[in-house]
Structures are given as C-alpha cells and as structure tokens.
Amino acid sequence: MDAHGGRRGQAERDAMTVEIGYALVSAAFAAAVLFGAVAGPALLFDLPGPLSTVLLRLGLVVAPLVFTARVISVLLRFRWQARPDRTDRTDRTGPDS
Template identity: 75%
Template sequence: MTTHGGRRDQAERDAITVEIGYALFSAAFAAAVVFGAVAGPALLFDLQDTLSRVLLRTGLVLAPVLFAARVISVLVRFRQAPRPGDLDRTGRTPQPSQPGRTNPDS
C-alpha cells in the first residue's frame, strides 16, 4: 500500500489485476498439463482397472494441489517484489542494478 492514506492508485490496482490473472491462467495451464501427463494414459489406453483408477485419482489429487501452489507462489512473489518509491533498510530508494557502473551516490 502507498503512504497516502492507505489507498492504491489506478496503476497499482491494474498491476494487481494483471498479476492475479497471470497466476490463475498459469496455474490452470500447469494443472492441466500435470493432469494430462498423469491421468492421460488411463484415459487413452485400455489399462487394468486398478492402474487406471490409481492414475486418475493421482491426477485428480495432484492437479488442484499444483493449482493452489502455483497461485500462492505467484501472488506471494508479487507481493514481496519492491515497488517504485519503496525504501530500503537504510531509508533510501534503492538504486537499480547497473553492472560495471559506479553508484551515483559514491
């Protein structure tokens, strides 16, 4: 949140909206890929009933777990990322990394 009364400006709200959309889309894609990789053989091939049930149930357990883990990891990483105007531990705005160049404050 910003320092002016705790309200977010439009750019911050837009960034949050985009990040939530990215988290949901990438999590759905990853969950679908994992479900297809694990349960796909049971759906495509004529396997033994026991093996087919194990693969389907494993896919049905792994897909939502991966979905939740992906959404949480993306949103936590977004929340921890430094924002323009944030202060570092010394109370100054952090300088962008410029390899090979000296710090302008030195």
C-alpha cells in the same frame, strides 16, 4: 490502503488485477498439463482397472495441489517485488569492482 496509509493508485490496482489473472491462468494451465501427464494414459489406453483408477485419482489429487501452489507462488512473488521498502542489491557494486 498501502503501507504508507494512502490509497492505491489506478496503476497499482491494474497491476494487481493483471497479476491475479496471470496467476489463475498459468495455474490452470500447469494443473491441466500435469493432470494430462498423470491421468492421460489411463484415459487414452486400455490399462488394467486398478492402475487406471490409481492414475485418475492421483491426477485428481495432484492437479489442485499444483494449481494452489502456483497461484500462491505467483502472488507472493508479486507481493515481494511490489514492496516499496525492499532494497535491491543488484545495482550495488562490490568493493572489488
């Protein structure tokens, strides 16, 4: 149910589904790119043992954090833009216009 007590329409449900899919795909892409940037050198080059271990572990820690942050930021932005009571100030003109 939405904020007005009624049921969500099919278009609203479809928009939410698309936004969730976008959030997951873009978060997976961002996490993979970051993991490749951080841990890639350890996988591609023959680095000393401790440095290789640190880079791999850092990549394994940072990638899920980026994934989670991306999903949350996309979904919160969608929720903010979908709020019907939000006033859009971009269409207002100032007193000096």
